Amino acid sequence: MPQTLTTAGTKAAASSTPVIDGNALWHIIVVSAAAGAGLALCFGLILLGVKFFQEGQAGQKLSGYALSAVSGVVAVAAIAGGIYMMTNPKSSKPTKVKDAQGKVISTTASPILKTKS
């Protein structure tokens, strides 16, 4: 027979949860800046490499080819990483659920609505 959890533990845990996770926010800023600016720059480097390859001298052609290839690989990896992140999100900020003794037995996502007590 399943048993219910007490709501007291949930409320206590929820009240100690910070309004916003500063660490996650910092990660979002860094990852966004690196991926957003990085991908745009990588694409620019691909175009620059193509320019060297098409218009440059013999040595420049090779370096242009290499620049385009490396930038292309990095750009594709970044896109693949983005799609991976899209399909495999890290779990959202959890609220700890505790039993009557205060022992953490589960975590749940923070909800917006609750029943009137």
Next chain:
Amino acid sequence: MATQLILLILLIVIALGFDFTNGFHDTANAVATSVATGALKPRQAVLLSAFFNIVGAFISISVATKIASGLISTLKTYVVKDHGIVHGVSALSGTSGLLIVFAALCGAILWNLITWYFTLPSSSSHALIGGIIGAALVAGITVKWSALWSSVVIPAVLSPVICLIVASVSTFLVYRLVQAIGPDRSKRGYKIGQLISASLVSLAHGTNDAQKTMGVITLGLIAYYTGVAHWGSLNGLLHVKYQAGWVVGSSLSVPIWVKILCAAAMGSGTAIGGWRIINTMGNRITEVEAPQGFAAETASAAVILSSSYYGYPLSTTHVVSGGVMGSGLGRQAAVHWNVAGQMATGWIFTIPMAGVVAAVAWAIADIFGKGSAVGGIVIAVILAVSAGGIYYLASRKPITAEDLDATETAGGGAPPSPPTAPAATATA
């Protein structure tokens, strides 16, 4: 049982209607800059976006289950004994629960259509959240304001600012490279790049927004099955987790037919094209060039994906708007801050106004009694008439794909103007 079945069918139809409005309202997020730069013809752009929206709707259901479980898990802790179902489905069960979700959708759809008429990009997700809150409040369910603050309001404020900064820096750096590449080559190259970046944003949008409706329909199914005591069907949706004899949580599954219907509704909405909002996003905030559009879209995709990964659900509309403004700043082009101000005003009013409409819808339905389907039918009719009225008003001064095509051909000249205030003529 017949009453609840009628309400469930109405709810599914209205939810798909919301997904449809979401599709044409939020198409602009992904393709506006591509259309503005001529990287894609308007119709090609919305078809590309529709395709990736549909793909996005299928590749992950985490957002759908989060929407549904985030709501019902709040209504705990009632265990339906002998059936192992935790998370107070009783509070959102039956006709009453269906009417709450129904009213929420009405609020969200009407707000989407009103902002569409005024050519304002606004968040469909926030409209849905506002609708749920409004209906829940008048129905006597307490709103957990702290969670609303941390999960919705703060990300809504921070996300466009973060994207603005990222897009600004990104565009600044890209234009240093453009000098070395040459303007013509970079323009051609970045137009090709915009196919990729627009596809990424469309995919992210489909992953997030189509699934919100999936979550809502799943919530309606749970309310229905609970109301008519179809425990077997309910167990098919809710998978209960046990730990040492305790029910410690549950996970949700979204039926395949719900996924297909939602993907089709959003894809259809996207394919018809939200030209009014694409025009605002692509032409009225700032003049967009191909490298700048690419930088704005990649910055937007990066912010949306990283935020989703870390568990902060965002409005793609807010993020992309910030990206477009940031790209204008990065290129040191004129950004029309009065248009940005109108958009921000719309964002501020989205949750309260959708909430008010939903509350009124629930109150109207409640007049006919919680156990009656008549209330649901009445608000569905009112919604249909209102939607028709807004569409009629919009059709008196339409903005079409041909208008946007002409704007691009003219080299980003004067864009089609919006119908009336508050979307006044943009000035630098």
